[in-house]
Amino acid sequence: MLNRLGIYFKEMYPLLPRFFLAIIYFFEVYFVLLLNVNIVAFSIGIQEWIGVLTIFIFLMVLRIADDFKDYEHDKRLFPERPLPAGKVYKKDLVILLVFIIGLSFCLNLFFMNNFGWYLFLFVYGTLMSLWFFQKDKIQNSLTLALITHNPVMMVLNIYVISFVCYKYDLPLLSWTTFLLAFTMYFPSLIWEIARKIRAPKDETEYVTYSKLFGYEKASRFVRNIILLDIVTNIILLWQISKIGVAVLVINVIWIVVQFQQFIDNPDRFKLIDRVERYTYITEVTMVVSVIVHLLQLRLNL
Structure with a gap:
């Protein structure tokens, strides 16, 4: 076994x-x-x-x-x-x-x-x-x-x-806990939808959101969730690392461009690959920013 x-x-x-x-x-x-x-x-x-x-x-x-x-x-x-x-x-x-x-x-x-x-x-x-x-x-x-x-x-x-x-x-219910609950939830929602968005030529019998709603509408929906997600990330990271916030802003501008390129020509690349790259950069930025801030606090003690 x-x-x-x-x-x-x-x-x-x-x-x-x-x-x-x-x-x-x-x-x-x-x-x-x-x-x-x-x-x-x-x-x-x-x-x-x-x-x-x-x-x-x-x-x-x-x-x-x-x-x-x-x-x-x-x-x-x-x-x-x-x-x-x-x-x-x-x-x-x-x-x-x-x-x-x-x-x-x-x-x-x-x-x-x-x-x-x-x-x-x-x-x-x-x-x-x-x-x-x-x-x-x-x-x-x-x-x-x-x-x-x-x-x-x-x-x-x-x-x-x-x-x-x-x-x-x-307090369990506060503005911070509310934002944190959603900022940690959005990546799973984004990934779950994005992985089921395909170019028309890549569709099979497997049911996808692009097949149900069209790849353009499904892509715009995920892009909008990403924009909402990045707002929650920036608010939570603001007092921890301004450099981290700058990285998040650059990253979200990049992914918005990728979405537009996919909408214009869905055969150029698989959307989920770009979404995963965006997510990794976002999460690594959050984690590294927290680690650096903790180290700075430790050195100042």
């Missing part, structure tokens, strides 16, 4: 990169929130690392749940994936799910201060895996699937934000 799971992880959920992503995700929320409310005296202990592990496990659970949900679909369109190809068995993934969910449940119950939000996160994830008991309606509607499934990333943001707020006695 371990060998089969090793194959699954390698192809569908590479462990080290995903754990590193969980670290970045958790501490980006953590420090952006603290620095925006002028808290520079912080302590990192076992709770923070349980939070990181919870993100890592939850994203793994979503990956496995998607493989179960899309099994028949993948057998037809993606037969080379581990589960439809028989490289890993369903019982292997069930055993893994029981173990990792049980582990995260116990750790959050005994060590974390926001167990209620943990439960809400995993209840939402469970409902997603069950198509909210409306499989026929949601599975056959790309828009309904987006509306019901993508907000799980917002719930994940709130899980981290709630932990920080409870630990440092901050």
Whole structure:
């Protein structure tokens, strides 16, 4: 079983990169929130690392749940994936799910201060895996699937934000937490839509937003979300790094140009490639800006 799971992880959920992503995700929320409310005296202990592990496990659970949900679909369109190809068995993934969910449940119950939000996160994830008991309606509607499934990333943001707020006695509902919840949510929304926008010549039987609404309208919609996203990023980064803000502005100007080029000629490049590049630059800028600011604070102490 371990060998089969090793194959699954390698192809569908590479462990080290995903754990590193969980670290970045958790501490980006953590420090952006603290620095925006002028808290520079912080302590990192076992709770923070349980939070990181919870993100890592939850994203793994979503990956496995998607493989179960899309099994028949993948057998037809993606037969080379581990589960439809028989490289890993369903019982292997069930055993893994029981173990990792049980582990995260116990750790959050005994060590974390926001167990209620943990439960809400995993209840939402469970409902997603069950198509909210409306499989026929949601599975056959790309828009309904987006509306019901993508907000799980917002719930994940709130899980981290709630932990920080409870630990440092901050209000859970504030302008800063509102902006932070959305600025960490927008990238997943942008990526989810952009990856399903294709040039007319690249369309297949796979349902995409460009097929449903046209590539021009779908592209403009994502571009507008990006513009809204960059506003939230700039507001949160303003008092942390003015250089970081400048990088964000240059980056968003670049991606707007890319969108226009794609709209003018969709055969020039794949839109998702440019969107991913924009997202990486934005997130790296946020993370590096926070790290540099923390180092400056440490040197000034």
